[in-house]
Structure formats: structure tokens, C-alpha cells
Amino acid sequence: MEEKRRNRGQGGNSSQKYATGKHKAKLGSAEWAKKRTRSIQRMMSRNGDIPANLRNDMERELAAHKSTINEKTFQRRRSAMISKYHMVRFFVDEAYTMHHPHAETYISLYGTIKKDDDEDATEEEKKTAAAKAALAAERPPMWKVVESTMEEGPDALRQLRERRSATGDDEASAPQPRSRDSRPAPRKERMANVIAKQNQSKNASKPTGDRKAAPASAGEQQSGGKTGGLNRRERRRIMRETMASTDKEDDEGGFFEL
Structure with a gap:
């Protein structure tokens, strides 16, 4: 009875097997x-x-x-x-060297550092290994920018590499197209403005006694309303002067006109 109990083990299961102590x-x-x-x-x-x-x-x-x-x-x-050693810091260093903005000054991460404190030391002792010094060295400001940009993806890194200004405002630094409001007025409008100004100057220079003159006939009033009270010779002279002034303006500021 006792032998069967010993064979069954502590749990009372005869099929229980004990470990041999060897790891396979x-x-x-x-x-x-x-x-x-x-x-x-x-x-x-x-x-x-x-x-x-x-x-x-x-x-x-x-x-x-x-x-x-x-x-x-x-x-x-x-x-x-x-x-x-590597992990995130190493990958950020790699992204810093690959995606640093081309238009800005690059600061090396693994430059050689010389120690001038000990005059008796040899040249090899003065030079510290670049990789060892870089682990404790302070990273440049652009390193933090690259680290934060990595979270946005590879497209953001490419945009960082190709950016134009240090502030990241590419729209302000890019050349702006000329708006339509800044373009000079058409030639016909400029001619009409010149004629209107000349008519105003002539009307202002007339004496006050002319106001009491008899009104013109209906046909003269109709033709004067269209031509501004000028005959054909005067209109041609004004048109020639206007054409000369507009050509001069085009030569001076009309280079960017589309």
C-alpha cells in the first residue's frame, strides 16, 4: 500500500512524472x-x-x-x-546627416576634439575618438528639429531638407506672382483719364463771364457731349500726346506686365 502511494506521488496520480533535472x-x-x-x-x-x-x-x-x-x-x-548605444539616438543622427536643410550651414556631429590642457600629452592622447566624444557632446539645434520631424514621416523630412528659410516659412521667401490689381491700367483707360484731366483744366481756366453765354444748339450739345467740346485736330493732338506718354510708361514699368 505504501509502495503504491509512493509511486503515485504527492498528488495521488500514478501517471505523474518527475523531472530529471536536465534541460534539453x-x-x-x-x-x-x-x-x-x-x-x-x-x-x-x-x-x-x-x-x-x-x-x-x-x-x-x-x-x-x-x-x-x-x-x-x-x-x-x-x-x-x-x-x-544606437536605437533612437543613432537613427536620429542618421536622419540628421541625410535630411539636413541644404540651404543652411551643416554642423558635424562627429568632429575631432582636441585637448590642450595637458602640454606633455602626445598628439594621439590629445585627440579624443570622435564616436566616444559624440556620445557626450551636445547636439546642434537642428538635431531636435529632425527628431520631431521624424514622427511626421519621410515626406516631412524631405520638406525639411528642401526648405528655403530657417523659420520654415517657404511662402514668405518664395517669389510672389504679380497680382492683377498691381498691373498698369489698359491704354484706352489711360487715354480717357488724360483727356478728362485736360478738359477739367480747360473748364477751370475759362472766365466767369462765359457762364452767361447763350446755350449751344442741340446738335452742338450732343456732339460736345461725345467729343468733350474739342474739334478733330485737337483730339488728334491729344491722342498723339497720350500715345507718347503711355509708350514711355510701358518702357519704364511695363516689363513685368503679362
Whole structure:
């Protein structure tokens, strides 16, 4: 009775199995490759009567396991280095060098630093390694801008690289097209304005006694309303003067007129 109880264990289940205390490595892992490498090396060192074909197979398997161990070790060390030194800071440094604005002065992140405090030190001791000094060095202001721009995506980084001004206001620095309001008035409007001004000056220069003169006939009033009280010769003279003045204005300020 007691033997059956001991076989069943503490939970009373006879099918319960106790662990042997040995960890079995997973096939294909670095630990399994190391164990298999040690076992092959022991077999080759203890048994000198192994046939040549089996020895060749064991040597090829041993070389394959060593290559797997080296690759796994490198990947593990690479992951540790990325988590220790690189990560976000390294990627921001890379984006800083690639997407720094072309129109602004570039400040290097990995410049060589010289120490002049110790006069007896050699040249090699005065120069600090660039990578080591860059870890503790203060980043330029543009580095923070690039770090915040990375969250917006690659398009924002390209816009940062191609921006025109340091404030980021590209619309203010870009040449503005000439609006229609700033264009000079058409030639016909300028001619009409000149004729109207001349008529006003003539009316102002007339004596006051003319106001008592008899009104003109209906036909003269109608023709005077259209021509402004000028005959054909005067109108032609005014048109020639107006054409000359407009041509002069076009030569001076009409270069940008579309």
C-alpha cells in the first residue's frame, strides 16, 4: 500500500512524472549546436578507429555547427550593441546627416576634439575618438528639429531638407506672382483719364463771364457731349500726346506686365 502511494506521488496520480533535472536544448538553437559540437569533438578524440567516410561526415557537421554558433553569437552581440548605444539616438543622427536643410550651414556631429590642457600629452592622447566624444557632446539645434520631424514621416523630412528659410516659412521667401490689381491700367483707360484731366483744366481756366453765354444748339450739345467740346485736330493732338506718354510708361514699368 505504501509502495503504491509512493509511486503515485504527492498528488495521488500514478501517471505523474518527475523531472530529471536536465534541460534539453531546442534543435537548431545555439545551445544545441554547442552541445553537438562538444559531443562530436569527444567522439573524434576518443575513437581513433573511425572510418574515413564517417570522419569526413563528422568534420563537415562540426564545421556547420561552428558556423551556426558564430552567427548566433554575432546576432546576439549586435542586438546588445543596438540596445546599448544606437536605437533612437543613432537613427536620429542618421536622419540628421541625410535630411539636413541644404540651404543652411551643416554642423558635424562627429568632429575631432582636441585637448590642450595637458602640454606633455602626445598628439594621439590629445585627440579624443570622435564616436566616444559624440556620445557626450551636445547636439546642434537642428538635431531636435529632425527628431520631431521624424514622427511626421519621410515626406516631412524631405520638406525639411528642401526648405528655403530657417523659420520654415517657404511662402514668405518664395517669389510672389504679380497680382492683377498691381498691373498698369489698359491704354484706352489711360487715354480717357488724360483727356478728362485736360478738359477739367480747360473748364477751370475759362472766365466767369462765359457762364452767361447763350446755350449751344442741340446738335452742338450732343456732339460736345461725345467729343468733350474739342474739334478733330485737337483730339488728334491729344491722342498723339497720350500715345507718347503711355509708350514711355510701358518702357519704364511695363516689363513685368503679362
